[in-house]
Amino acid sequence: MTRRVVGVIIVVAVAWGGLAAAIYFGLTPVLGLDLQGGTAVVLTAPEGTDPELLEVATQIMNRRIEEIGAVQEPDIQVSGENTVIVQLPGVEDEQRAIEAVGQTGMLSFRPVLDIVPGETGPLAGSGTPNIDDETGLTIEDDLAAETWLLYDSGTGSEVLKLGPAQLRGEHVADAVSQFDPNSAVWAVSLDLTGEGADLFADLTAEAASYPIGDPRRQIAIVLDGRVVTAPGVNPSVSPETGISGGSAQITLGQGSDSQQEATDLAVVLRYGSLPVDFEVSAVRKVSGTLGADSLQAGVIAGLLGLLLVAIVLLLAYRSLGLVAVIGLSIFATVLITIFGLLGEWVGFTLTLAGVTGLIVSMGISADTYIVYFERIKEKLRQGFPVEQASADGFRIAFRTMLTANTVSLLGAVLLWALAVGAVKGFAISLGIGTVLDLVVALVFTRRAAGVLAETRLGSGGSFSIEGAAR
Amino acid sequence: MSDAGFLRRMDRGETTIDFVGLRRRWFVLSAVFIVVSLGSLAFRQLNLGIEFVGGLGIQSPNPAGADVGEIRDALSEVGVTSPTIQLLDDGAAVRVTTEALENDVVIDAVGAVAEVTGSELSEISTEAVGPSFGALVLRRALLALGVFLGAVILFITWRMEFKMAMAAIVAVIHDLIMTVGIYSITGFVVTPATVVAILTILGYSLYDGVVVFDKIDELVGIEDNKTYTQITNMALNQVLARSLFTSLASLIPVGSILLVGSVILGAPTLTEFALALFVGLAVGTYSSIFVASPLLAVWKEREPYWQERAEKVERRNRAGRN
Numbered sequence: 041m042t043r044r045v046v047g048v049i050i051v052v053a054v055a056w057g058g059l060a061a062a063i064y065f066g067l068t069p070v071l072g073l074d075l076q077g078g079t080a081v082v083l084t085a086p087e088g089t090d091p092e093l094l095e096v097a098t099q100i101m102n103r104r105i106e107e108i109g110a111v112q113e114p115d116i117q118v119s120g121e122n123t124v125i126v127q128l129p130g131v132e133d134e135q136r137a138i139e140a141v142g143q144t145g146m147l148s149f150r151p152v153l154d155i156v157p158g159e160t161g162p163l164a165g166s167g168t169p170n171i172d173d174e175t176g177l178t179i180e181d182d183l184a185a186e187t188w189l190l191y192d193s194g195t196g197s198e199v200l201k202l203g204p205a206q207l208r209g210e211h212v213a214d215a216v217s218q219f220d221p222n223s224a225v226w227a228v229s230l231d232l233t234g235e236g237a238d239l240f241a242d243l244t245a246e247a248a249s250y251p252i253g254d255p256r257r258q259i260a261i262v263l264d265g266r267v268v269t270a271p272g273v274n275p276s277v278s279p280e281t282g283i284s285g286g287s288a289q290i291t292l293g294q295g296s297d298s299q300q301e302a303t304d305l306a307v308v309l310r311y312g313s314l315p316v317d318f319e320v321s322a323v324r325k326v327s328g329t330l331g332a333d334s335l336q337a338g339v340i341a342g343l344l345g346l347l348l349v350a351i352v353l354l355l356a357y358r359s360l361g362l363v364a365v366i367g368l369s370i371f372a373t374v375l376i377t378i379f380g381l382l383g384e385w386v387g388f389t390l391t392l393a394g395v396t397g398l399i400v401s402m403g404i405s406a407d408t409y410i411v412y413f414e415r416i417k418e419k420l421r422q423g424f425p426v427e428q429a430s431a432d433g434f435r436i437a438f439r440t441m442l443t444a445n446t447v448s449l450l451g452a453v454l455l456w457a458l459a460v461g462a463v464k465g466f467a468i469s470l471g472i473g474t475v476l477d478l479v480v481a482l483v484f485t486r487r488a489a490g491v492l493a494e495t496r497l498g499s500g501g502s503f504s505i506e507g508a509a510r
Numbered sequence: 511m512s513d514a515g516f517l518r519r520m521d522r523g524e525t526t527i528d529f530v531g532l533r534r535r536w537f538v539l540s541a542v543f544i545v546v547s548l549g550s551l552a553f554r555q556l557n558l559g560i561e562f563v564g565g566l567g568i569q570s571p572n573p574a575g576a577d578v579g580e581i582r583d584a585l586s587e588v589g590v591t592s593p594t595i596q597l598l599d600d601g602a603a604v605r606v607t608t609e610a611l612e613n614d615v616v617i618d619a620v621g622a623v624a625e626v627t628g629s630e631l632s633e634i635s636t637e638a639v640g641p642s643f644g645a646l647v648l649r650r651a652l653l654a655l656g657v658f659l660g661a662v663i664l665f666i667t668w669r670m671e672f673k674m675a676m677a678a679i680v681a682v683i684h685d686l687i688m689t690v691g692i693y694s695i696t697g698f699v700v701t702p703a704t705v706v707a708i709l710t711i712l713g714y715s716l717y718d719g720v721v722v723f724d725k726i727d728e729l730v731g732i733e734d735n736k737t738y739t740q741i742t743n744m745a746l747n748q749v750l751a752r753s754l755f756t757s758l759a760s761l762i763p764v765g766s767i768l769l770v771g772s773v774i775l776g777a778p779t780l781t782e783f784a785l786a787l788f789v790g791l792a793v794g795t796y797s798s799i800f801v802a803s804p805l806l807a808v809w810k811e812r813e814p815y816w817q818e819r820a821e822k823v824e825r826r827n828r829a830g831r832n
Contacts, residue, residue, distance in 0.1 A: 345763030
């Protein structure tokens with residue numbers, strides 16, 4: 041008896057205290073876009089795209105999103121075989137979001153014409169068209185024209201004056217990062233197409249014709265108006281032929297930073313900016329007010345539903361109804377805590393579909409109590425004492441609960457695995473709900489009913505368990 | 511027999527309704543509904559939402575109080591023809607749905623709606639879906655449904671028996687046709703939320719069926735002198751209270767979504783979802799009692815073992831009368 045009382049108290053304390061602690065540590069569920077406002081973009085890659093490429097693409101998108109700034113927690117995930125879902129909470133300019141994630145970039149090789157140290161170009165304040173008046177940098181990059189671009193060379197900022205593009209992304213056949221064990225440096229080796237090889241030879245021959253130390257010996261690799269790197273031509277390159285034969289090596293340096301740089305550069309060279317040509321399949325923008333309204337509706341509906349179910353259960357099952365009400369509150373608090381933790385650990389976001397899943401699983405949980413309580417009543421009518429009725433009733437009812445909840449869980453798992461979009465969020469809520477329901481039945485409901493059976497609420501009085509069976 | 515007396519007897523599992531014997535009544539009722547549903551599906555089809563067929567949805571507040579005609583005019587000026595325009599919340603908000611548009615036209619259309627309703631661009635919610643993605647969502651949902659039904663047959667066969675699995679599946683398909691039929695008849699838009707609702711209904715319907723079958727299994731082990739039909743009737747009468755309480759307990763949260771969503775806050779997504787659930791849950795409860803179990807009883811009675819049992823019971827009854 042006392043052990044069971046302690047057990048019940050511990051379960052209640054853990055559930056309610058757990059939620060309080062979660063809230064105290066800020067682990068409340070992360071709200072999905074439809075509940076807090078923001079933009080979601082669904083991108084579809086061509087059938088049969090290498091999953092690794094999708095992974096690379098999401099990394100590049102993440103970087104681009106960071107450049108937009110002011111995105112609270114971008115969430116970019118590969119979903120299914122060839123779909124990428126980009127969620128940008130708080131972003132209300134959907135056009136910019138689409139541009140940031142959906143377009144493959146323009147990669148170009150350009151001759152460096154001049155270098156000005158610092159962050160401001162010489163054309164600042166000159167009023168030249170397409171030049172930012174404050175920084176002196178080109179606003180809209182045109183591959184066919186001379187441009188002024190900022191370059192962070194690693195040792196400081198420079199403004200580069202670049203000639204029109206000589207080679208483009210399509211001229212690159214392949215690029216791989218390599219470690220040269222002799223000189224212990226990281227490098228990217230570059231293979232060019234037939235046409236690219238000729239153009240590259242011309243470009244490097246021109247660069248090699250300038251004296252060592254001249255900025256014009258450098259060649260800039262530019263992606264979407266951003267200078268990725270600007271290596272100089274090696275002194276051994278002949279100004280007559282340039283780098284011929286269609287292959288070249290870009291040396292980066294030693295250490296793990298250089299390794300990362302080499303890997304990134306190889307990716308950029310190989311694919312332009314996005315390794316996959318995505319199609320924008322769906323765009324969804326939810327305004328902050330609509331999101332807040334939906335959340336409010338969900339919360340009110342949930343609380344109202346809980347209240348009404350509680351009243352019905354109390355009327356139908358008297359003191360056992362009390363067990364069900366406390367059990368449902370345990371169910372709800374633990375579920376919210378789990379959502380909070382999942383948000384922290386795996387980036388789970390609670391969407392409107394998830395909230396409805398939660399409300400629906402409350403109905404399933406209520407049913408679990410009903411199955412059990414009906415069994416208790418049945419046993420009481422067969423003449424068993426209250427204590428035995430509650431213990432035996434659970435054993436029989438648990439079989440039913442197990443079968444029925446397995447069916448629900450099966451549905452949830454399959455939905456989660458196979459469906460795309462909003463349905464997934466619902467499936468997760470429902471799945472966690474069905475498992476949690478069984479756990480609550482095992483650790484709380486059984487004990488609580490047992491404790492209740494031994495008190496005055498077990499037998500005697502119309503509010504007791506026996507009162508409900510009469 | 512007073513109503514209170516019936517409720518009391520139902521609660522105690524002492525009612526003696528002949529569910530199986532009256533099966534023709536239920537089957538005819540179901541058949542009528544199924545024919546109506548299928549007929550409607552054949553002639554009216556379903557009103558599939560933009561999430562499935564592609565298109566643009568715009569939801570905006572409406573401080574300027576623009577009416578449908580004004581919005582239609584504003585949209586046709588930017589080249590958007592034949593939009594569907596709904597006023598929500600007594601005109602406090604509008605929802606516009608069109609076919610899929612080019613990106614530039616989308617920007618113009620959203621701008622036109624913002625101007626005519628007098629709202630800020632940031633207050634407007636939009637949803638643009640390409641047709642191929644919509645088709646994918648639908649395909650995947652149907653795939654999930656198919657695999658789910660298959661898995662349920664296997665699970666119930668393993669846990670109970672094949673005939674029970676089939677009876678449960680027939681009931682589920684029955685619910686499915688009716689719910690989808692109601693969508694077709696009313697012309698409500700089918701959204702991903704609807705699909706979720708329908709899948710939930712399937713879950714509930716199966717859950718209900720499993721509870722009844724579990725009871726039948728239990729009684730088969732105890733009652734040596736009853737036919738399968740009698741046992742099924744006993745089981746149904748005994749779990750009737752649970753079935754009704756359960757339906758009540760599941761309908762209440764869904765009903766509160768319906769109430770809060772439609773009456774108080776006007777969140778259309780929730781309302782649509784709750785409506786499908788509400789209808790489906792009612793149908794699901796009905797089918798597990800009136801379709802799945804009688805079907806199972808009729809089928810099982812054909813097994814030699816149960817035929818023999820029926821003859822034995824018959825003989826004993828006659829002997830008792832003589």
